[in-house]
Amino acid sequence: xxxxxxxxxxxxxxxxxxxxxxxxxxxxxxxxxxxxxxxxxxxxxxxxxxxxxxxxxxxxxxxxxxxxxxxxxxxxxxxxxxxxxxxxxxxxxxxxxxxxxxxxxxxxxxxxxxxxxxxxxxxxxxxxxxxxxxxxxxxxxxxxxxx
Amino acid sequence: xxxxxxxxxxxxxxxxxxxxxxxxxxxxxxxxxxxxxxxxxxxxxxxxxxxxxxxxxxxxxxxxxxxxxxxxxxxxxxxxxxxxxxxxxxxxxxxxxxxxxxxxxxxxxxxxxxxxxxxxxxxxxxxxxxxxxxxxxxxxxxxxxxx
DNA sequence: ATCTTTTTGCAACCCGGTTGCAAATACAGT
DNA sequence: ACTGTATTTGCAACCGGGTTGCAAAAAGAT
Numbered sequence: 001x002x003x004x005x006x007x008x009x010x011x012x013x014x015x016x017x018x019x020x021x022x023x024x025x026x027x028x029x030x031x032x033x034x035x036x037x038x039x040x041x042x043x044x045x046x047x048x049x050x051x052x053x054x055x056x057x058x059x060x061x062x063x064x065x066x067x068x069x070x071x072x073x074x075x076x077x078x079x080x081x082x083x084x085x086x087x088x089x090x091x092x093x094x095x096x097x098x099x100x101x102x103x104x105x106x107x108x109x110x111x112x113x114x115x116x117x118x119x120x121x122x123x124x125x126x127x128x129x130x131x132x133x134x135x136x137x138x139x140x141x142x143x144x145x146x147x
Numbered sequence: 148x149x150x151x152x153x154x155x156x157x158x159x160x161x162x163x164x165x166x167x168x169x170x171x172x173x174x175x176x177x178x179x180x181x182x183x184x185x186x187x188x189x190x191x192x193x194x195x196x197x198x199x200x201x202x203x204x205x206x207x208x209x210x211x212x213x214x215x216x217x218x219x220x221x222x223x224x225x226x227x228x229x230x231x232x233x234x235x236x237x238x239x240x241x242x243x244x245x246x247x248x249x250x251x252x253x254x255x256x257x258x259x260x261x262x263x264x265x266x267x268x269x270x271x272x273x274x275x276x277x278x279x280x281x282x283x284x285x286x287x288x289x290x291x292x293x294x
Numbered sequence: 295a296t297c298t299t300t301t302t303g304c305a306a307c308c309c310g311g312t313t314g315c316a317a318a319t320a321c322a323g324t
Numbered sequence: 325a326c327t328g329t330a331t332t333t334g335c336a337a338c339c340g341g342g343t344t345g346c347a348a349a350a351a352g353a354t
Binding site for chain 1: 309310311312313319320
């Protein structure tokens with residue numbers, strides 16, 4: 001695992017990109033940094049709102065590239081939007097996330113329960129398992145306390 | 148639980164619809180039956196292909212209604228399409244499915260592992276849990292054997 | 295049978311996302 | 325640094341899945 005979210009220097013985003021064999025263009029660094037600073041799984045739409053100077057097609061292409069090079073994890077949270085999450089582990093080859101996620105039905109945010117690993121189940125013999133998405137839904141702490 | 152999928156009489160679909168307080172129109176029975184006969188979680192698009200005589204807006208409205216009346220479970224399988232699954236349990240109030248699902252990355256089908264319940268995790272105190280989506284991904288038995 | 299309410303199909307629209315293309319930028323070789 | 329090649333970018337047009345406004349059709353009530 002890595003240190004807490006949102007505490008990375010620009011240098012580190014550059015490094016992260018290079019390490020995955022992706023050419024570190026200005027846009028790509030911006031997208032990676034936006035993902036990192038968000039601190040939680042982020043949809044393309046949200047990135048467009050954050051990075052107003054970039055065209056949505058550029059962001060789309062960045063994400064596609066990051067996906068292909070395993071720089072991000074991809075997950076669906078039930079809000080029919082795909083979300084992306086930076087992956088700081090160098091050798092991670094799965095596209096999904098390995099920990100539990102929580103989708104708040106009130107505020108629409110998705111949280112990483114980074115310290116709760118996904119409990120695995122036993123599948124029938126002839127199924128090959130590649131990855132698992134575990135999405136819990138309900139009301140998050142801050143929304144709950146607001147009422 | 149209920150008997151095996153795809154063995155329901157038309158009468159039963161009618162019953163199911165009525166039991167949930169929905170007026171059983173011809174279209175609604177068709178949609179419910181299509182869902183039931185599919186025997187696995189089905190996307191709106193797939194339903195449109197099956198029910199060529201119905202307009203997609205009619206199907207959309209059926210599904211919205213079924214959702215509101217807890218007649219179907221809703222789940223996302225990672226193919227950016229929402230899938231619907233008939234729920235035969237009368238008093239089920241959750242929108243999600245309670246068992247594990249498996250998405251085959253080769254054929255794109257989603258399978259219900261009806262007999263594998265979702266293992267629950269312990270969330271932080273102040274999170275309220277409503278439901279859980281457990282989606283395993285990989286290669287299904289028949290796709291694996293084809294190679 | 296007539297009036298009222300609900301449901302339906304069509305077309306138009308919406309939203310998130312992708313793609314074709316030409317301009318801009320970065321890179322390589324000399 | 326200069327020129328030629330490859331990559332990246334922004335724009336606009338497009339795409340797919342889905343929803344909505346509206347008028348016609350069907351169902352229900354009196």
